Amino acid sequence: MRNLHIPLRGTASALLLLSLLSPVAAQTVKIGVILTLSGPNSEPGLQLDKGINLYVQEHERDLPAGVKVALVRRDDTGPNPEVAKRLAQELVTRDHVQFLAGVVYSPNAVAIAPITAEAKLPLVIMSAAGSAITRMSPYIVRVSDTLWQTSYPMGQWTVQQGMKKAYTVVSDYIPGYDAEGGFIKAFKAGGGDIVGSIRLPLAEVDFVPFLQRVKDAKPEVAFLFTPGGKQSSTLMRAWTDLGITAAGVKLVTTQDVVSDELLPSMGDVTLGVVSAGVYSPVAARPQNTAFLRAWTKVYGADAVPNYNVVFAWDGMAAIFDVIKQTKGTFTADQAMEILKNWKNPDSPRGPIMIDPETRDIVQNVYIRRVEKQKGILSNVEFATVPQVKDPWKEFNPPQHQ
Secondary structure (H helix, E strand, O other), rough: OOOOOOOOOOOHHHHHHHHHHOOEOOOOEEEEEEEEEOOOHHHHHHHHHHHHHHHHHHHHHHHHOOOOOEEEEEEOOOOOHHHHHHHHHHHHOOOOOOOEEEOOOOOHHHHHHHHHHHOOOOOOOOOOOOOHHHHHHOEEEOOOOHHHHHHHHHHHHHHHHOOEEEEEEEEOOHHHHHHHHHHHHHHHHOOOEEEEEEEEEOOOOOOOOHHHHHHHHOOEEEEOOOOHHHHHHHHHHEEEEHOOOOOOOOEEEEEOOOOOOHHHHHHHHHOOEEEEEEEOOOOOOOHHHHHHHHHHHHOOOOOOOOHHHHHHHHHHHHHHHHHHHOOOOEEEHHHHHHHOOEEEOOOOOOOEEEEOOOOOOEEEEEEEEEEEEEOOOOOOEEEEEEEEOHHHHHOOOOOOO
């Protein structure tokens, strides 16, 4: 203790020092939530925020007696690593949160990762899908998905349907590279050939010139990925305007491009589009039915929850399990021990668990097709790839010194 150089002036100071060195014993557990809540890329963050709010509203009564949670929200305004890093630092040093959570964009998560390691503070990622992120700090766990986790099964399914020539179109950032890599590896392994690849700017641009190259190449199938929201709607309009489907090119995607809440605005052009995803609101699982009842009660029958809502719901379930198991008194290492062994058989998306070796999600991946059910465009699951681990980590084991 002699190196701390803290003069103790009376009992009060001694107690303060002990509290700083002891496990947190909080009546209120503070959760720092970093989301994109404004700007043109905010739609995923707004969905996540709804999922967080809904879970707390439904389950706060389940916490141990005398223990509450406080959500300390911060808006990173989009893919802004420096902003996200500054917000995380403030949440740690000024707000003294006991968890970090949320994070929509992978570059932001990469910027936050070193802070979690330095501060020894758990980060529960509820969206950011870059595969390597969980390796950047031992205090990160992910409850959402990775793009390899959905794009690799999509590549497998596509080539199994007899399609042998594909073109890939992805957004030019970390998850886009992962989506591209996962699809290409699986498609080529099945005997397919990639006839071209495009990386789209994240900025709002005219996508017609990019997609014209796809049409001109005349592949049998195109694989698309964007991070959802307005980009997906804009991309689908360009696809329609060019008549690429009518030209005989099939379209396969990850769940991001045909996110459920976007389907009504995209219209019938999405009919028949096949995607790989981990959640659909029309899935007939009892746990999903119960979740939808809670959702409708708060947000109304016309609001459509997408996969991000469920990611946030499950992320809060994991955090609440830590609080319940420890009665609100825990160290960061104790929290991580619970999180990295966490399982939930009752998620709306089906059974999920965290792989303790990678601290990443293991879950079913569903192959879905856009169809009309009762006049409403929906992603209808028709095949299941059970309990998928992140393939990128399987193909790229950590290099131990």
